Amino acid sequence: MKTRKYPFPALLPFLILVGLFELLPLVMVVFRSFMPENGIGLTMTHYVHIFTTRLYQQAVLNSILVSSVSSVIGIAAAYFGAKAVHEGGPHLQHFFKTILSLTSNFAGIPLAFAYIILLGKVGVLVLWGKKFGIDALANFNLYSVWGLMIIYVYFQIPLATLLLIPSFDAIRKEWKECVSLLGGSSFIFWTKVGLPALRPAIFGTVSVLFANALAAYATAYALLQNNFSLIPIRLSEQFVGDITQHKEFGSALAVVLMVLMVASILMNDAILKKGPLLLSSPIGKKEEKT
Amino acid sequence: MKNRKSSRLTAAVLSAYLLLPLLMTLLYSVFSKWNDILPEGFTLRYYAELFSDKSFGASVIRTVLISILPILFTSLAILLTMYVVILYLPGLEKYIRILCTIPYAIQGVILAVSVLALYSNAPGLLSDRTLLLTGTYCVAILPYMYQGIHSSLLSVNAPRLIEAAQMLGAGRLYAFFRVVVPNILSGVVISAMLSASIIFGDFIIANTLGGNYFETAQIYLYQTLFESGQRTSAVIMVLFLVTLLISTIAFSLKKKERRQE
Numbered sequence: 001m002k003t004r005k006y007p008f009p010a011l012l013p014f015l016i017l018v019g020l021f022e023l024l025p026l027v028m029v030v031f032r033s034f035m036p037e038n039g040i041g042l043t044m045t046h047y048v049h050i051f052t053t054r055l056y057q058q059a060v061l062n063s064i065l066v067s068s069v070s071s072v073i074g075i076a077a078a079y080f081g082a083k084a085v086h087e088g089g090p091h092l093q094h095f096f097k098t099i100l101s102l103t104s105n106f107a108g109i110p111l112a113f114a115y116i117i118l119l120g121k122v123g124v125l126v127l128w129g130k131k132f133g134i135d136a137l138a139n140f141n142l143y144s145v146w147g148l149m150i151i152y153v154y155f156q157i158p159l160a161t162l163l164l165i166p167s168f169d170a171i172r173k174e175w176k177e178c179v180s181l182l183g184g185s186s187f188i189f190w191t192k193v194g195l196p197a198l199r200p201a202i203f204g205t206v207s208v209l210f211a212n213a214l215a216a217y218a219t220a221y222a223l224l225q226n227n228f229s230l231i232p233i234r235l236s237e238q239f240v241g242d243i244t245q246h247k248e249f250g251s252a253l254a255v256v257l258m259v260l261m262v263a264s265i266l267m268n269d270a271i272l273k274k275g276p277l278l279l280s281s282p283i284g285k286k287e288e289k290t
Numbered sequence: 291m292k293n294r295k296s297s298r299l300t301a302a303v304l305s306a307y308l309l310l311p312l313l314m315t316l317l318y319s320v321f322s323k324w325n326d327i328l329p330e331g332f333t334l335r336y337y338a339e340l341f342s343d344k345s346f347g348a349s350v351i352r353t354v355l356i357s358i359l360p361i362l363f364t365s366l367a368i369l370l371t372m373y374v375v376i377l378y379l380p381g382l383e384k385y386i387r388i389l390c391t392i393p394y395a396i397q398g399v400i401l402a403v404s405v406l407a408l409y410s411n412a413p414g415l416l417s418d419r420t421l422l423l424t425g426t427y428c429v430a431i432l433p434y435m436y437q438g439i440h441s442s443l444l445s446v447n448a449p450r451l452i453e454a455a456q457m458l459g460a461g462r463l464y465a466f467f468r469v470v471v472p473n474i475l476s477g478v479v480i481s482a483m484l485s486a487s488i489i490f491g492d493f494i495i496a497n498t499l500g501g502n503y504f505e506t507a508q509i510y511l512y513q514t515l516f517e518s519g520q521r522t523s524a525v526i527m528v529l530f531l532v533t534l535l536i537s538t539i540a541f542s543l544k545k546k547e548r549r550q551e
Binding site for chain 1: 293294296297298300301304305307308309310311312314315318324325326327363364366367368370371373374377378379386389392393394395396397398399400401402403404405406407408409425426428429432487491493494497498501508511512515519522523526529530533534537541
């Protein structure tokens, strides 16, 4: 086998692409994050700066806060949504899944703008709140961390539900029958059998949601440009825009964001990466269609 | 039966919540005033204005072009690689998979600034913004294209198919590109559609690398944000419909494929 010559040129497009636009840029960012500004050497100053300056501490904390809270709310809503699909009839399934995939495309700037129309300074809901005397709506401040959170929750829900729906297929009717034969209610079934069975899928989905929210940029940028203290905003302003560029410091910020994202993806490793390999798969076995 | 009812209620509440912002944007784009409880003055003026704006049309065409190129190149690169993997170097598959999954873990902003930092001052062709944008989009859609092509190859059992073709006297290259590839084409098209909708929705990569050099539809949208609310809503609705169209085509292809099986 080893002596068989393989057509190396066929690998070239892939290697060039991955080398030039994936590996080299990332490796360089990691290297640059340890270099002093406009010089050569090795330094940790940029990292120290991130974790000791209020502005950047705030960005790291805000990013983690917004991402984790929106992921938890998103997964909770998704659990009920996916359960509804699981228990509902074919019409409900078709209708609800269509809505989900429709709205999962609604993100970024369009979504931020829709919320400005709804809850911005002269938003429709704010207007209604004033007319009907609902203070919570009338005084709502969209341009705050909590306002941002509301928008993040919106884009987490369709994604989370779509990711969670297939895992409900694993829940067998027989299990429910067993529980009810033994005298357990539907509540007992879900807390003692259903949720534990879904646990890997739930954790996997949360990690995807968390990474998804961490990297989100357009929503916050459309709302308040560079005035939100989030890692992606602080990161991009080191490279693009009016202020002087700080590539080395920006690289350190990129590494911090990368570490956070990889950490959350690694949690999910077991679930995402354990798909069957092409050649080791049993012959004739087809991938399960859901 | 109780379950049916409660699931219907859950689905209805969630659907209403999810549709509300979309519906508001639509209403906002067809009314000239909304200072009271209900909007007033129905008009299609904003759409007419938008379609007569040449720079909007140009930005949409640019977005289409910058989607097609990366999709074609990435599909080709992955197919060629899988050809080598299946027929010559099965041990390589693990590494290809890792390389194709990395962009998934470092999506958007990190990838864009890394590329910009490395090449913005590079000599010659490498600092060309259009090239940087194309290359970065290729990498950004890599996980989705790989996943789609990989699972299609799996579902037609490509190694077996090639074996069969070879027994009938076909060469390796012929077996892969004339027997396997036509069989997985619809799977490739579906991931291509998904990738197109990702590129259509992208702002961060376009803004970082393209900016004023290569104004995509999302950049156009961002600029209208500060001009007129109604105009912005109209742009959003048009872009949303285009994305919807792309994913509807993908969805119907998927359905067709399943029926054939």
